[in-house]
Amino acid sequence: MATVAMSLDDLDADVTTLAGDLGDTLAVDLDRETRTELAMLVAAMEPDEPDELVRRAVHAFFQQQVDTGRLDFQLRAAYDLTYDEYLSGMTFDEMTGGMGGMGGTPQSDPDDRRYQF
Numbered sequence: 327m328a329t330v331a332m333s334l335d336d337l338d339a340d341v342t343t344l345a346g347d348l349g350d351t352l353a354v355d356l357d358r359e360t361r362t363e364l365a366m367l368v369a370a371m372e373p374d375e376p377d378e379l380v381r382r383a384v385h386a387f388f389q390q391q392v393d394t395g396r397l398d399f400q401l402r403a404a405y406d407l408t409y410d411e412y413l414s415g416m417t418f419d420e421m422t423g424g425m426g427g428m429g430g431t432p433q434s435d436p437d438d439r440r441y442q443f
Contacts, residue, residue, distance in 0.1 A: 334411060
């Protein structure tokens with residue numbers, strides 16, 4: 327049985343839905359190690375609220391996943407897309423007029439796939 331690749335529209339809809347589901351606040355249970363590490367960061371960095379450090383952590387983790395290509399790997403597996411394709415709103419094949427399929431995906435050095443924000 328062949329799996330059906332999800333599309334750019336599917337990813338956009340999923341991101342929009344999940345962002346709405348998350349809302350503006352998120353209650354997170356902390357284990358002892360995480361609580362201690364967060365307390366150390368709060369003591370050292372003195373943010374206005376500990377929430378600020380959690381937001382920074384999400385940004386840092388996201389950037390790491392983009393920089394290492396792990397986000398692209400996960401997106402390719404689930405949606406047959408890359409983060410660049412998501413940002414541009416077009417698949418590689420749509421951008422280049424290709425015929426489709428993984429054979430049209432360019433092969434490059436992973437260091438060349440880093441994104442600048």
